[in-house]
Amino acid sequence: MEGVLVTGTAQASLEGECVRCLEPITDEVTVNFQELYVYEDHALPPSEGEDDEVSTLRDDLVDLEPLLRDAVVLALPFQPLCQDDCPGLCPECGARLADDPDHTHEAPIDPRWAALTELQTEQN
Ligand SMILES: [Zn+2]
Numbered sequence: 001m002e003g004v005l006v007t008g009t010a011q012a013s014l015e016g017e018c019v020r021c022l023e024p025i026t027d028e029v030t031v032n033f034q035e036l037y038v039y040e041d042h043a044l045p046p047s048e049g050e051d052d053e054v055s056t057l058r059d060d061l062v063d064l065e066p067l068l069r070d071a072v073v074l075a076l077p078f079q080p081l082c083q084d085d086c087p088g089l090c091p092e093c094g095a096r097l098a099d100d101p102d103h104t105h106e107a108p109i110d111p112r113w114a115a116l117t118e119l120q121t122e123q124n
C-alpha cells in the first residue's frame, strides 16, 4: 500500500475537576501519534461492519483532527485527581480535607444509641 506515515507529538492543555474534591485542575498531556494515510486510489473500498477504517489521503491533504482527537482522548485521565492521594471532601460539612487535614467533628451519635448514652450518664 502506498501512503504517508504520519508521526508526531501533540501537547494539549486540559481543564477539569478533581473527582473527589471538585478542585479545578489544569494539566497538560503530551501524546504521540502515528498513523498510515493511504492514497485514496489504493484504499480498499469500505466494507460494512469493519472497525479498522483506513485513513486516506485526500488531494494530498491529511486530516489530522480525528487522529489527534483519539490520541488526546485516550491520554486523558479517566478520573482526574488534584493530587494522587486526594482525601476528598468531609462527609459532614463538605470542607476540602486537603486544605484542612486535621479537620474533625464530634462523632455523631447514632440516634438508636442516644438513649443508651443517657442511661450511662445517669448511672455515673
Ligand atoms: Zn482533590
Ligand SMILES: [Zn+2]
Pocket (backbone or CB within 6 Å): 090, 091, 092, 093, 094, 095, 103, 104, 105
Ligand atoms: Zn467537616
